[in-house]
Amino acid sequence: MSVLSIDKLSKNYRSIKALDNVSFTVPSQTVFGILGPNGSGKTTLLGIIMDILKASSGSYNWNGQQSTNEVRKKIGTLLETPNFYHYMNAEDNLLIAARIKGRGEGDIEKVLRIVNLYERRKSKFSTYSLGMKQRLAIASTLLGDPDILVFDEPTNGLDPAGIAEIRELIKQLNRQGKTIIMASHILDEVEKVCTHVAIIQKGVMKTYGSVQDVLHPSGVQASKVQIEIAAADTDKLRTILQGMPGVESVTAAEQELLILCDESVSAEQVNKYCFEQGVILNKLQVKRKSLETRFLEITGKQSDR
Amino acid sequence: MTDLLKIEWIKLRKYIVFKLMAIFFAVGVVALNYIVYTVNKNIVNNVPGAGLVSFSPYDFKNTWQSTSYATGFILILPSLLLMLLFTNEYTYKTHRQNIIDGLSRRQFISVKIAMAFIFALVSTVLVFFTALGFGFASGTTFSFHGVVFVAYFFLKALSYNMVAVLFSVLIRRTGFATGVFFIYTGAENIISQLLNVLCIKIKREDGTDLGNIGDYLPMNASDSLLAFPDNPIKNLSKAIMPTDYTWIAFSLAILYLVVFYLWSRWKFLKADL
Numbered sequence: 001m002s003v004l005s006i007d008k009l010s011k012n013y014r015s016i017k018a019l020d021n022v023s024f025t026v027p028s029q030t031v032f033g034i035l036g037p038n039g040s041g042k043t044t045l046l047g048i049i050m051d052i053l054k055a056s057s058g059s060y061n062w063n064g065q066q067s068t069n070e071v072r073k074k075i076g077t078l079l080e081t082p083n084f085y086h087y088m089n090a091e092d093n094l095l096i097a098a099r100i101k102g103r104g105e106g107d108i109e110k111v112l113r114i115v116n117l118y119e120r121r122k123s124k125f126s127t128y129s130l131g132m133k134q135r136l137a138i139a140s141t142l143l144g145d146p147d148i149l150v151f152d153e154p155t156n157g158l159d160p161a162g163i164a165e166i167r168e169l170i171k172q173l174n175r176q177g178k179t180i181i182m183a184s185h186i187l188d189e190v191e192k193v194c195t196h197v198a199i200i201q202k203g204v205m206k207t208y209g210s211v212q213d214v215l216h217p218s219g220v221q222a223s224k225v226q227i228e229i230a231a232a233d234t235d236k237l238r239t240i241l242q243g244m245p246g247v248e249s250v251t252a253a254e255q256e257l258l259i260l261c262d263e264s265v266s267a268e269q270v271n272k273y274c275f276e277q278g279v280i281l282n283k284l285q286v287k288r289k290s291l292e293t294r295f296l297e298i299t300g301k302q303s304d305r
Numbered sequence: 306m307t308d309l310l311k312i313e314w315i316k317l318r319k320y321i322v323f324k325l326m327a328i329f330f331a332v333g334v335v336a337l338n339y340i341v342y343t344v345n346k347n348i349v350n351n352v353p354g355a356g357l358v359s360f361s362p363y364d365f366k367n368t369w370q371s372t373s374y375a376t377g378f379i380l381i382l383p384s385l386l387l388m389l390l391f392t393n394e395y396t397y398k399t400h401r402q403n404i405i406d407g408l409s410r411r412q413f414i415s416v417k418i419a420m421a422f423i424f425a426l427v428s429t430v431l432v433f434f435t436a437l438g439f440g441f442a443s444g445t446t447f448s449f450h451g452v453v454f455v456a457y458f459f460l461k462a463l464s465y466n467m468v469a470v471l472f473s474v475l476i477r478r479t480g481f482a483t484g485v486f487f488i489y490t491g492a493e494n495i496i497s498q499l500l501n502v503l504c505i506k507i508k509r510e511d512g513t514d515l516g517n518i519g520d521y522l523p524m525n526a527s528d529s530l531l532a533f534p535d536n537p538i539k540n541l542s543k544a545i546m547p548t549d550y551t552w553i554a555f556s557l558a559i560l561y562l563v564v565f566y567l568w569s570r571w572k573f574l575k576a577d578l
Contacts, residue, residue, distance in 0.1 A: 051410070052401045052578040073407030083402035085393075088319050099312050100406040140406075 001028045002064075003148055003179045004049065009058035011044050011203075018044045019203045021058070026181055026196070031174045033194035033211075034183040035295065041203040042183035043080050046152050050077055062148070073101045076141030077150040082133040086126040090117055090136055093125055097140045104144030111139040114169070130157035138166065149173060151182045155189060167193050187295055201299045215294050224248070225263055226293075227270060230256035230283035240277040244270070256283060309408075309416040310423075316390070326386040333379045334431050335438075338363075341375050342439055360536040363439040365448040367534040372436035373458035374531045376428075380462055381490070383424045384469040385483060391417055391473035392482050401578050414474070414573040418566065421466035429459040457530035460558055464527040467565035474569045490524060497525040504547045516550040523565075527558040 002025040011019040019041045026032045034042050047053035049060050051067065062071045084093040091108060098104040104111075112118040115135035120128070128136065134157045141149055154170065155163040170180055170193050184190050190197055191211065198208035207214055231237040238257055241250050246265040251258045259270075267286050274281055287293075317323050342363050349360075362371035394400040403413055433455055440447065469486065476482035497519030504515050520529035530551065533539065 047577075050405045052404055054575065054577055069404070069407050069409035069412070072405065077405045079401065079405055081398065083398040085316060085319075085397055085399055087321065088316075092315060092319060096312055096315055097402070097406050099308070099315070100403055100408055102308075102407070 002026060003028050004060065004062055004181065005064075006045075006049070006060045007058055009045065009048060009060060010056045011041075011048060011053065012056045017203050019048070019055075022200070022203070022205045023058075024198050024205060024208045026179065029174070029177055029179055030196045031170060031180045031182060031194045033190035033197040034181065034200060035187065035190045035197055036183075036185065036200035037299065038185055040185075040200050042185075042200060043152055044203075045200070046077075046079055046150060046181075046183055050079060050150070052079070073103070074144070074146050075148045075150060076143065076146040078137045078141050078154060079150070079152045082137035084125045084133070084136065084140075087124060089124055090121045090128075090139075093136070094140055094143065098143050101144050107143050107145065111142040114142060115139040116165075131159055131162050134158055135162065135166075138169070147178055149178060149180045151180065153184055154182060155184075155186070163189075199295065199298055206298045224260050225265060226287040227259050227261065227265075227267065228253070228256055228283060228285045228287060229259060229270065229274075229281060231274070231279050231281050233279065237274065237279050237281075240274060240279060241270075244273055306416070306419060309412055310419065313416055313420060320390070322389060323386060326382055330379065330382045330428070331431060333382065334376050334428075334435050337379060338372050338375050338435055338439055341371065342442070360534075361443055361445075362534055362536075363443040365440045365443070365445045366450045368436045368440035368443070369449075369451045370454040370531070370534045372432055372439060373454040374533050376432050376435070376458065377461060377528065377531050380428065380465050383428055383462070384465040385486070387421055387424055387466050388469040388473050388483055388486060389479060390420070391470060392477060392479040395473075395477040396479055404578065410574050410578075411570075414570050417470055417473075418467070418569070421470050422463065425459055425462035425466050428462045429455060432458050451534075454531060457527070457555075460555075460562075461527040461531060464524060464558060464562060464565070467562055467569070468524060471565045471569045474572045493522050493524050497522050501547075505545060508547050509545060514547050516547050516553065520549070520554050521557050523561045526554045526561055529554045530558065 004026040006025070007023050009019055009022045010017065022041075022045065034045065036042050044053060048055045049062075049067065050072065051069075061067060062075070065071060085096070088096075090112060094108045094111070095105065098108060109118065112121050115138055117132060117135055117139060120132065125133065125136070134154075138151070138154060141151070149170075151170070155166050158166060167189065170182065174180055174195075182190075182194065194211055196208070196210050197214050199206040199214070229237065229241070234252070234255065234257065238250055238252070241247055241257065241259055244261075246262040246269075247259050248262065249260045251260075261270075267284055271281060271284055345360075345362055361367065394403070400413065404410060436455065468489075472482050472486050472489075476485055500519030500522075501517045504518055508514050517529065519525060529549070532549075
């Protein structure tokens with residue numbers, strides 16, 4: 001069962017194609033990451049499915065139903081920036097959101113406690129720091145305990161502890177059976193939090209699927225292992241590694257070497273081999289093929305701004 | 306709609322500018338009329354020979370018209386407030402958030418238009434009671450003679466407020482929108498005056514009475530329905546002035562209101578927010 005299904009959505013701003021024929025579906029109870037560089041169309045996409053932007057063509061539906069404001073009432077959304085009345089305090093701002101949703105008025109205290117803003121509930125929004133504003137926006141999405149949450153850059157402006165808290169909150173919400181759609185340009189975030197990912201660049205959907213599938217597509221490349229390795233004598237290390245069975249390439253990276261080898265090669269074997277050849281390693285790190293590597297493979301290495 | 310208005314009330318009640326403007330306007334209405342009242346009573350009537358032009362604007366036969374006319378000069382205050390409230394939504398991007406949270410675009414613009422209506426209604430009620438108060442203060446017998454001018458005042462207030470809504474939807478940025486509002490109002494007045502002078506000239510030179518064409522512009526149509534009551538001095542100039550076709554100005558004022566309404570609605574429903 002899909003929560004959201006998007007069909008050939010396009011959005012043009014005069015000659016610029018902000019979104020070009022984007023289609024995908026978000027399965028129920030997943031954490032679905034929409035990953036792309038700045039300006040790739042993530043917020044435009046979310047804006048359209050929230051009816052604040054009009055699509056040039058294409059369609060979308062929520063839970064198989066055409067989108068209406070009644071559907072939106074049951075979705076908690078944080079889009080782009082925390083949008084609140086500056087002259088009002090947190091409580092009153094949340095009261096407005098709850099009244100619009102027609103539910104969640106009784107949740108105000110609870111959600112303020114979840115994001116640690118309860119003590120500051122009477123302070124005006126304009127006195128909040130960026131991180132507090134962001135947390136208030138997240139609190140607002142939780143009103144009425146919605147089954148679907150949409151977060152656009154949810155950790156924007158938060159300090160490291162705040163980032164960890166919000167990521168944990170997202171995972172926890174997902175464990176409660178909620179579906180979370182999350183746009184981010186931070187690879188690490190998507191990798192740590194999401195179960196599914198769609199990669200979007202210049203308005204074009206590059207790939208989407210489970211994080212597992214996108215990260216490890218079937219094929220030769222997937223079966224390679226990258227290892228970062230260093231020793232005092234780099235030249236000698238390079239010579240012996242080139243002779244090691246299973247090692248396909250050795251490249252220099254500053255004071256260390258990066259080897260690409262067969263999946264069968266383990267870190268233990270490399271360590272043992274080097275030691276037997278008389279080289280003592282001072283660094284040995286297996287690099288999982290990360291989303292970052294995969295992302296760069298998919299999108300190319302140039303920034304798209 | 307009641308639920309939507311209650312939400313608007315939450316936005317209003319904590320807005321200090323609202324409180325200040327509301328007090329300023331309410332006091333302003335009374336003060337402005339009091340000035341006209343006392344100037345007429347204590348100065349004009351004490352000028353030697355005043356008997357010739359003897360006239361009391363706040364007698365019950367004039368008070369509805371005089372109060373409506375005089376208050377028209379500060380009617381820009383409630384429309385400015387309305388504009389601030391609306392453009393604030395754009396500044397804070399809360400217009401987006403309200404819709405994300407579950408208002409439909411139609412609901413959002415409808416409640417803003419309802420606010421324009423309510424502001425006009427409240428201003429009118431204020432004018433009604435001010436006129437009543439000064440009528441009694443002038444010591445004349447109660448009468449509803451000329452109370453239609455209070456209805457014209459409502460039309461004018463609604464026109465100003467709907468222009469404020471339209472400019473907010475079209476321009477979005479607070480400073481720019483209020484600036485354009487002032488410039489537009491001023492420019493339309495100047496053009497209107499020029500057109501009216503032209504009409505006087507045409508009437509004098511070849512006798513053709515076109516009416517006051519300057520009164521047919523969007524904001525001047527409802528403005529022209531309210532004038533200072535007829536008095537001896539005004540009557541002297543009547544012969545050279547073109548005829549005031551009230552029914553044309555009235556019909557146009559209604560027509561412009563419909564245009565402001567449909568235009569703001571259409572723009573808000575179809576635009577990227």
